[in-house]
Amino acid sequence: MSVEARAESVRMGGNLGSWLALGAATLLAAGSLWFVFYDGLSHMVRGWGQEEYNYAYLVPLVSAWLIWQKRGELAEIGVRGAWAGVALVGLGLFFAFFGELSTIYTIIQFAFIVTLAGLVLAWFGWRGLVVLAAPLFYLVFMVPLPDFLYQQISGRMQLISSELGVAMIRLFGISVFLEGNVIDLGVYKLQVVEACNGLRYLFPLLSFGFLCAYLYKGPLWHKILLLISTVPITIVINSFRIAVTGVLVDNFGIGMADGFMHFFEGWVIFVAAVALFFAQMLVLARLSGRHGRLSDLLRLELLIPQRPAGGVDTSRLLRPSRPLLASVALVAVTAVAVASLPERQEIIPERRGFAAFPMQVGDWRGRELILERRYVDALKIDDHIYADFRHAGDPAVVNFYVAYYGSQRKGASAHSPRSCIPGGGWEITTLGRRGIDGVGPNGEAITVQRAVITRGLSQQVVYYWFDQRGRHLTNEYHVKLMIFWDAITRNRTDGALVRLVTPVTPGQTLDSADARLTDFMREVYTKVDGFIPG
Template identity: 50%
Template sequence: MTTTLNLPASADEKDATPGLMTIWKAKPWHWLPVVVAVGLLIFIFFDGLTSMLSAWESEEYSHGYMLPLVAALLIWQRSSLLAQTCFQTSWSGVLLTLFGLSVYLVGELGTLYTLIQYGLLITLGGICLSFMGWRAFRIILPAYALLFFTVPLPSFLYNNLSSELQLISSQLGVFVIRLFGITVFLEGNVIDLGTYQLQVVEACSGLRYLFPLSALGFIAAILFKGAFWKKAVLFLSTLPITVLMNSFRIGMIGVLVNYGGVGMAEGFIHDFEGWVIFMACTALLVLEMWVLARIGPDRLPLRDAFSIEGPEPLPPSVRVVERRLSWSFYPIIPVLLVVATVSQLLPQREEIIPERTEFLFFPSTLAAWQGRTDRLEKQYIDALQFDDYLLADYGDGSGDTVNLYAAYYSSQRKGASVHSPKSCLPGGGWRINEFSQREIAGAGGQPLRVNRSLIQMGDERLLVYYWFQQRGRVMTNEYLVKWFLFWDALTRQRTDGALVRLTTRVPLDADVAKKDALLADFIHLIDAPLRRFIPE
């Protein structure tokens, strides 16, 4: 199928012989500046590339190895169009390159790999645009956009998305189990089958399907020959397909466990089910393409609407014109050289990890309160990825108890970061009845603003206070935490911090105000000791 691109003719094209196709070819020396620019790009962004390759080792991003190859294939498919397109000067490409390098410098100074990786892709786009101009860049734009799927999500976006998908998948999975006439009870992410309990952990959120499937959907949308709205539907449908199929998988695991025991949710069977579900997601994507190809005025058989073809052959008689290096590309190499030099001359900005006392030595006696430490299960430790934590139950002898949990991260720039209880508590089956902020007097009379939440599950109620204690700041807003995480990484070379959470039981007939006063008094007791364990 021949592809045409209606673009305004350049001066060279107007001079072309009538009726004879004009193609542009570059001399070997023409590509030498491009090779130098790519080499400088790799040199500048080497740390960011290394970090990205490490992320591709995880199951969620293992498809990252494939995407650059697919992007190269998409460009090859359009090589005939590129040969027929005159490269033009584009100074906006220089500006985009400068912007990408600025993002890199900010990320480098702040030791934030996510910014460095996005800076790499932005700079790459700017270099391509300055080299070929807008007319040719539009031809490779889909392949370029595909590369953004190689960058791992920032950790706080990943955690929030994972928590939401866990809840949705758990609810829909229980619906599937009930279709088989099985009695089941759901508490957040815990599926209670009576004899067995299944927990929908982070690994079962569906992100291991969503990330590769969304990239696959984007590739399918590029190759699909149809209206733009069909391409958009094809790509956007990957999210509901992932959620529904992952929920079906969870439901079927529940059914198999009910009849065959907990072994049906472990080992080879568990992994094989995951592979089958991903293949089923791919099959649904193909079915969707078939349906889209058969509707609307631009109907086509699927083999014509979706096919992987090589570049269109050029006619035997063509007018060959030598490509000239665009004027906008000349500043690129000097700019890259300057940034490469600056990056080497900058003082080594290794992240500062402050010294602190381990939570192991946190006092077990606080005035009249006596504490008893506890341990988290390994699955929670692996999911939260903290460097140190404290979990202890304190009692005052009169029947009142307070659970103290603190998670400390020495660095939050490589993915591990605090998890907000606001997104995690619903996963345990708790319903948030009240949520607000409260100001409490801390040590030395300093005000301490905390999040206050009254949660309930069945007849059990808990009062929860929590806050983010990060590098001398006490914050309640998780998005403000992310901003200061970036700012302190940039200005102080630190990303350490902690989450502190207090919990006490509130019987249905108890006075909530008294429990508020209880937690406020307890905060007054722990505020000063915590400063030894959470650096200012």
């Protein structure tokens, strides 16, 4: 055998050994990752069934394709594993472990992306991580927002779209009045519900905008501007949709609303938003002195299949680095640790239902009200009471509302009135904490969030707090932190929101309304404790 043939045989044998080592490491890593992150990833995929996240099925495929297109650059870099990658993998697994204990799936989902980035760093080093940074970051767009954050963004988007939509309607000379999310055209009223918040267009447009900014041939500030612009573009398009609906209803009746809204759902609006996005890209290019077609502004070679010049010497990628092998071993050990955890069935305490709540509380007599099923379903409430209580001799009422959740892990959680109040057309003019004396079981003071809200000439005072597993809380972010802590330490996430509202009647002052709420709270506080587990 010639020297050349023998060298070739040795090289082939070495490549085969590298292939086998890399294949074994890949299979072990993939299996371990799947086991560690299964709960979070399966919950994420189920979330893609919502209209707002339908686009997310494509995100991992696009990310994988972008990574494949970078194989030439990775081959030039070669295997330059960094031990910092092991630390990053450990950080991702740490968060995954606590996400598993608390079953807060968003933590697990982001931890998965961090772990993937750590594996890349452990395999290709810092230069490799920089090369693949954008495709890896793109995976962020496949993670659904936590429910409490979604609700806050949704409420703001509804209000902004309503206000801008009404301004557009007035441009047509139509008299229109806006109360929160309700557009009053006189004969007809249109409510800008959650389905009209525009998020079903914003999320896919953000994903698309990031991809286009990545491909765009231009300075960094252009790329940032393109990505940020997806938010106002979505709001303008959604507001235009609302405005045209209002104009059609004013001229042709309410029957036109359903037909138009149905036609302008989904792809029609999204295509219009994409057209505006590309128009902005062309304007930016013209302002910077570049002329040509839209395709000339994008690095389409990053998307179009092509073989790098001179081919790709994959042999440089076959050798798994020692940091990569250590990272894979760490993932495998974590998988074993997760498997050894006892199965945690969330504890949902037994309790009395609000159907048994008394309608006579001290000198206060109540009348139970009906909360529409669509609100119950939207809020994902397990049990609630919604009633007006009146004190003898006082014409004003105290509206009493308690929403109870047996579990706040999987997207269902108490909504802060701060997010919901503006949707009814009310403006929060004062918000702060206030101590109420003589309320607790032993007469101790209890702190509430107090809000003064106005709508036109009407004014109301609101007290609210969160009753969470024996804790009396007034800050919604503190509530989220305690849900996470108690999910790990007590395996419980049940809790409730308690809200009291009373009007400031003509001739009365805010002090009169506060006195009414304080009196009722002293009577009802200990009664509520009997229906919410401590």
